[in-house]
Each structure stands twice: as structure tokens, then as C-alpha cells.
Amino acid sequence: MxxxxxxxxxxxxxxxxxxxxxxxxxxxxxxxxxxxxxxxxxxxxxxxxxxxxxxxxxxxxxxxxxxxxxxxxxxxxxxxxxxxxxxxxxxxxxxxxxxxxxxxxxxxxxxxxxxxxxxxxxxxxxxxxxxxxxxxxxxxxxxxxxxxxxxxxxxxxxxxxxxxxxxxxxxxxxxxxxxxxxxxxxxxxxxxxxxxxxxxxxxxxxxxxxxxxxxxxxxxxxxxxxxxxxxxxxxxxxxxxxxxxxxxxxxxxxxxxxxxxxxxxxxxxxxxxxxxxxxxxxxxxxxxxxxxxxxxxxxxxxxxxxxxxxxxxxxxxxxxxYKQTPKYTQLPAYEAPIVSSNIAKKVYSNSSWSDDMNIMDFANDDNFGSAWVSNAAASTAPWYELTFDRTKSFNTIVITEGKNNPATYTVEYFKDGKWYNLNAAAKEQGRIKIFRFDAVLGSKIRLNIKTKNAAQAVLNEVGVYNERR
The missing domain is CATH 3.20.20.80 (Glycosidases)
Structure with missing residues (x-):
């Protein structure tokens, strides 16, 4: 020994x-x-x-x-x-x-x-x-x-x-x-x-x-x-x-x-x-x-x-x-790279009323060119939900919004038959919002969305990760 x-x-x-x-x-x-x-x-x-x-x-x-x-x-x-x-x-x-x-x-x-x-x-x-x-x-x-x-x-x-x-x-x-x-x-x-x-x-x-x-x-x-x-x-x-x-x-x-x-x-x-x-x-x-x-x-x-x-x-x-290379002393604020597997990719998704064909699975289809869009008639309280095949650990959520559709989000996760609020603030980088937090266990994630001026919510992609830390 x-x-x-x-x-x-x-x-x-x-x-x-x-x-x-x-x-x-x-x-x-x-x-x-x-x-x-x-x-x-x-x-x-x-x-x-x-x-x-x-x-x-x-x-x-x-x-x-x-x-x-x-x-x-x-x-x-x-x-x-x-x-x-x-x-x-x-x-x-x-x-x-x-x-x-x-x-x-x-x-x-x-x-x-x-x-x-x-x-x-x-x-x-x-x-x-x-x-x-x-x-x-x-x-x-x-x-x-x-x-x-x-x-x-x-x-x-x-x-x-x-x-x-x-x-x-x-x-x-x-x-x-x-x-x-x-x-x-x-x-x-x-x-x-x-x-x-x-x-x-x-x-x-x-x-x-x-x-x-x-x-x-x-x-x-x-x-x-x-x-x-x-x-x-x-x-x-x-x-x-x-x-x-x-x-x-x-x-x-x-x-x-x-x-x-x-x-x-x-x-x-x-x-x-x-x-x-x-x-x-x-x-x-x-x-x-x-x-x-x-x-x-x-x-x-x-x-x-x-x-x-x-x-x-x-x-x-x-x-x-070309005579002189740059001499930056610092770079703008930005989040660390996302390098882990996206466990939300193509899992079962659900949402409030969608806009025509822009239905829920377009927001987790691993394609940033497609999007889920909330219906204008139901834009006061749109929501989006992901369901995993079993309880999983995760510590990062990344939301890529439509370019002209900014919103704020409250995030919940479902564990042992109950919904819990995820107390994490998003770091915003353009149309991308990155939530990093201590790992939690859950079988579902729900985004409650509040858009500006009752506009339609647009989610190009929602990623969920369990990063090594």
C-alpha cells in the first residue's frame, strides 16, 4: 500500500x-x-x-x-x-x-x-x-x-x-x-x-x-x-x-x-x-x-x-x-469557452403556443439557423421546456436568441416531482446569455420568458452542459 x-x-x-x-x-x-x-x-x-x-x-x-x-x-x-x-x-x-x-x-x-x-x-x-x-x-x-x-x-x-x-x-x-x-x-x-x-x-x-x-x-x-x-x-x-x-x-x-x-x-x-x-x-x-x-x-x-x-x-x-503589432493591455469582458457536450441537443422539448411552423424542437436541433418563435397572440408569458430521458447533472445553460428579440429569463429545474428556481444570473454577450452555476440535478428545465414590449420570443438554440470545473 x-x-x-x-x-x-x-x-x-x-x-x-x-x-x-x-x-x-x-x-x-x-x-x-x-x-x-x-x-x-x-x-x-x-x-x-x-x-x-x-x-x-x-x-x-x-x-x-x-x-x-x-x-x-x-x-x-x-x-x-x-x-x-x-x-x-x-x-x-x-x-x-x-x-x-x-x-x-x-x-x-x-x-x-x-x-x-x-x-x-x-x-x-x-x-x-x-x-x-x-x-x-x-x-x-x-x-x-x-x-x-x-x-x-x-x-x-x-x-x-x-x-x-x-x-x-x-x-x-x-x-x-x-x-x-x-x-x-x-x-x-x-x-x-x-x-x-x-x-x-x-x-x-x-x-x-x-x-x-x-x-x-x-x-x-x-x-x-x-x-x-x-x-x-x-x-x-x-x-x-x-x-x-x-x-x-x-x-x-x-x-x-x-x-x-x-x-x-x-x-x-x-x-x-x-x-x-x-x-x-x-x-x-x-x-x-x-x-x-x-x-x-x-x-x-x-x-x-x-x-x-x-x-x-x-x-x-x-x-x-505593416510595421507594428497590437499592444492591447486587456480585452473586453467575455465568458470562458464552452467546451462540454450539449446534453439538450435533440431531447424532447415543449413550449407555449408557437408561431406557425417555428415549433419547439427548432430551439434544440443543433442548428443556430433555425428557431422556436412564440406566437404573437400568446406573447405575454411564453415559456420553453426541455425534458431529459433521466435525471442529469448540469451547471451551464446557454441561450442564443434571435438577433432582434432580446428577453429576460427565469429558469426552473424539475427534481423529484418538484420545480425549483435556479438562482443564477445570465452573462450577456450580444444575443447570447450564459448561465453558469453550481451543479444541480434535474430531469427538466423550463425557461419562463419576458420579452420587451410584448414582442415574440425567438430562441435559435438552447444548450445545457455539465462542464468540468
Whole structure:
């Protein structure tokens, strides 16, 4: 027994923490400092490089021949020098894109860069070169992996373990990783939910390996811009139509766009004009920096592993226009990220009289574009109710209202045959209201709604969570 206690103490000392201990590493004040530091980095280089580079595609064949991959002239120091010429402060490399080809020395699959004619660890060369040049190191990682068949309606426990194992390699073998950009997860086009692959499990796994590593999920195609849903940084892929509001954003944010026509290199790039650098700096980088948003500009290395001359020239011109990164001392008030599973998603719901077809299940259908709307003839005391299949523990409720339909709410929960008032105040972020409170047990939740001027209540989504604290 004494030996067992000694082993447990040693494990804790080495940081081999339980989920509860891992959660203690994500302290709100520390996270806010990391978010502030990220915003103040201002401008960095996104680098899409991988199997698509050799196929004239942005998504490569998931079973493309390993023989295709060969860039004997690859020089990550050239990439870093180019980034510095544009007054960038960091680089972010695609370690694995959606077709599932890792460009690091991984033990998780034989389908990787080390088994190609190139045979070099690109992640290591990138990390070493950028650090040598005084630049921060960030990595991109895709959850969607069509080579390993990590795709909708096909997720297994072994897939989840593979993801954890690959992230462990990336966050263990390459030094400090400032931020991790996650893609191909809960987006309309990827359709792998945060329940299929539990977001909080992956999130806290990342934090257990590197507590200071920020998680940036590219999910703005689905989740509203007023709160940090499943991301430490609100992230916008401009090329996919995800545009930040420069006038209204109050969250730490990142926006990305390619300098060239696409994310990965194409044979046409050397002879095709890149984007206008003055427009990039004056309409994107600087205004976004002024809106708490870090801008990530993608530059794609060619099949030789080098950046094309027209891209290098453009980066130097950018450096003449962009001279100074932001110097925020604090960010606006905002709530900590929501990272737990939504236990209200698609459970039985009920409500007061609805408006035509906008019935109750539209408010918990996991779609922020649909809504339950109260009927105008019954707008004096509308209510909305969720019923679970059994008594559950929960400590957070998030209400996303219609954009022009603000309301106040009193919340009740049903336990052991009685209704109890939930004495918790909402933190308002635009049209989103976040209630956080000590955990309670209940089988139902009811929102009693009071709208302004007897207007109709509009609920785009009601989420219920049992967060790790």
C-alpha cells in the first residue's frame, strides 16, 4: 500500500493528471492572458504543405502513392525568413490535412512523410527554423481523416485514440506549441459532431500535454460570433465565407486567408498574380487587429518545398506597410469557452403556443439557423421546456436568441416531482446569455420568458452542459 501511494504521488508530480486535475490547469485568468498574448501577436504565416502540394488539389486522394511526395530542396528557413520580411510574429503549419497524410515522424500510421522519397520530418524542420528566427510555432491538425476513415457515421474508439496519439506526438516531440488550429470537426461540411469525437476529451488532452497551448477550432460556419463555442479563440476562415464583424467583435479572434488563389500550391501559382498587398494590409490585417483579431495569411510552398518568387516579393511589400503589432493591455469582458457536450441537443422539448411552423424542437436541433418563435397572440408569458430521458447533472445553460428579440429569463429545474428556481444570473454577450452555476440535478428545465414590449420570443438554440470545473 505504501508503495502504491508513492507511485501515485510520483505520477502527480510528473503531471500525469486525472481529468479533474487537468481541468485545474485551465484557469480562467491564465487563459485570458494567453488569449491577450495571441491577439497581440497580430499577424502570422499559415503554411499549407502536404500531399495536395503534389496533386494540384486542395484535398488529395486519401490513398495517393507515397512516391509522389518529394521536395529535396525544401528549406523551412526560407519560409521563416519570408515571414519575418512581412513583420509576421509566428508560423502555423498544416501537420495533417483532411486526406490524412501526416508530415511528421509518426508511429501511428505507415502512411506518412517518413516513408516517402523525401523521408524528412517536416514538422521538426519547420519548428526548428521558426524558433531559430525568433518566431512562435503553431500547428494545424485536421480531425477529418479520409485515409483513416475518420469521417461521418464511421467513428470508432480506435479513431479517437488515434487522434489522441497523434496529438500527443505533436505536443510532446516539437517543443512549445503556442496554438493548435483544429479543422474538419463540427462544421456543416465535415459533419463529425462534438459527441462523435468528444470535444472536451480532446480539449483537456491537449491542455494536459501543454496547458498554455491555445485551441482554435475553425467552426464559425456553424457557431455564432458572440461567444467562444468550442474554441479558445474565435476563428474565421475567410475563404469559406466566415467573416468577422470588425465593428462588433468583442472576442479574441483569428481570421485567415490565402495570399495565393488557394490554400495548397498549384502549378499556376508562379505565373498568377497574388492578392493585392495594399488591400490585404489596409482592409484586413490592420482593421482586424483593431478588432481584437489576429490575422493569419497563408503562403503555400511549391513542390520543391520553396516559396515562389512572386510570394516572396509580396511578403516584403507587406513588411513595408505593416510595421507594428497590437499592444492591447486587456480585452473586453467575455465568458470562458464552452467546451462540454450539449446534453439538450435533440431531447424532447415543449413550449407555449408557437408561431406557425417555428415549433419547439427548432430551439434544440443543433442548428443556430433555425428557431422556436412564440406566437404573437400568446406573447405575454411564453415559456420553453426541455425534458431529459433521466435525471442529469448540469451547471451551464446557454441561450442564443434571435438577433432582434432580446428577453429576460427565469429558469426552473424539475427534481423529484418538484420545480425549483435556479438562482443564477445570465452573462450577456450580444444575443447570447450564459448561465453558469453550481451543479444541480434535474430531469427538466423550463425557461419562463419576458420579452420587451410584448414582442415574440425567438430562441435559435438552447444548450445545457455539465462542464468540468
Amino acid at each position: 505504501k508503495k502504491l501511494f508513492s507511485l501515485l504521488a510520483a505520477a502527480i508530480a510528473l503531471g500525469l493528471a486525472s481529468p479533474t486535475q487537468t481541468q485545474a490547469q485551465v484557469k480562467p485568468e491564465a487563459l485570458r492572458k494567453q488569449q491577450l498574448d495571441f491577439v497581440n501577436l497580430g499577424f502570422g504565416m499559415f503554411i499549407h504543405y502536404g500531399m495536395p502540394t503534389f496533386m494540384d488539389q486542395d484535398w488529395s486522394d486519401p490513398n495517393a502513392s507515397l512516391k509522389l511526395f518529394n521536395s529535396p530542396k525544401l528549406d523551412a528557413n526560407q519560409w521563416a525568413t519570408a515571414a519575418k520580411s512581412a513583420n509576421m510574429t509566428y508560423g502555423c503549419l498544416t501537420t495533417k490535412h483532411h486526406s490524412g497524410f501526416p508530415i511528421w515522424n509518426t508511429k501511428t500510421t505507415d502512411y506518412n512523410v517518413m516513408n516517402t522519397p523525401f523521408g524528412r520530418d517536416v514538422v521538426k524542420e519547420f519548428a526548428d527554423a521558426f524558433r531559430k528566427n525568433g518566431l512562435k510555432v503553431m500547428l494545424y491538425y485536421s480531425i477529418l481523416d479520409t485515409h483513416q476513415e475518420i469521417r461521418p457515421n464511421n467513428i470508432t474508439k480506435s479513431h479517437i485514440q488515434l487522434i489522441k496519439d497523434q496529438l500527443t506526438e505533436l505536443l510532446t516531440n516539437y517543443g512549445e506549441i503556442h496554438s493548435l488550429v483544429i479543422d474538419g470537426w463540427d462544421a456543416p461540411w465535415s459533419r463529425i459532431s462534438y459527441d462523435d469525437i468528444p470535444f472536451d476529451d480532446i480539449y483537456y488532452h491537449i491542455k494536459s500535454l501543454q496547458p498554455n497551448c491555445l485551441v482554435m477550432e475553425l467552426n464559425s460556419a456553424k457557431y455564432p460570433g458572440e461567444a467562444l463555442f468550442y474554441s479558445d479563440i474565435k476563428s474565421y476562415e475567410q475563404g469559406a465565407g466566415q467573416f468577422i464583424s470588425k465593428e462588433h467583435n468583442k472576442l479574441p479572434a483569428m481570421a485567415c486567408l490565402p495570399l495565393q488563389q488557394n490554400w495548397f500550391w498549384k502549378k499556376s501559382f508562379p505565373t498568377t498574380a497574388v492578392k493585392d498587398v495594399k488591400q490585404l494590409v489596409n482592409e484586413f490585417v490592420i482593421p482586424y487587429n483593431d478588432a481584437y483579431c489576429n490575422f493569419m495569411l497563408n503562403v503555400a510552398p511549391n513542390a520543391d518545398g520553396l516559396m515562389d518568387e512572386n510570394a516572396l516579393v509580396a511578403l516584403k511589400e507587406i513588411g513595408k506597410l
